[in-house]
Amino acid sequence: MSYRNSICGMGVALTLWLVGGPIALAQSPSPGAMSGPEVWDANHDGVYTCAEWKSYLDRIFTLADRNRDGNLDKSEFVTAKKATASVLPEAEFGYFDENQDGKISRAEFVGKQSEFIMRYDTNGDCRVTAAEIKAGDAPKGPQGPAQKPRDVFH
Ligand SMILES: [Ca+2]
Ligand SMILES: [Ca+2]
């Protein structure tokens, strides 16, 4: 609570300090907008690495493995699923339980590759940079542009 208050205080102070700058107000960050890869960019440098991804999963595994037996059972997985909802919304138990023994080991959990990295890491160095994200978001894709039937009458 006091952390939040101090952040607010800082925000007010900053805003006051920046009065006169027309863009100051437009830049107010929306709180709670951390959904997506930002949550695991540990050093917040905008570069998403495999190591950061793994340590993120490792932390979640530790959090979820309540009885500390090194495996997530189905009830423990609920915690992990909640924690990863913003980055792995589709991930069900079977997605992680590769050997289908009904429990998810730490290796199974942490060994999952980030779909985000797989999608954007075009040069395969296990680092997704801002430039790669930009290139990956360019308006082109497997579906291609909508067809233009009108061209038939050209
Ligand atoms: Ca980073
Ligand atoms: Ca467990």
Ligand SMILES: [Ca+2]
């Ligand atoms: Ca397993």
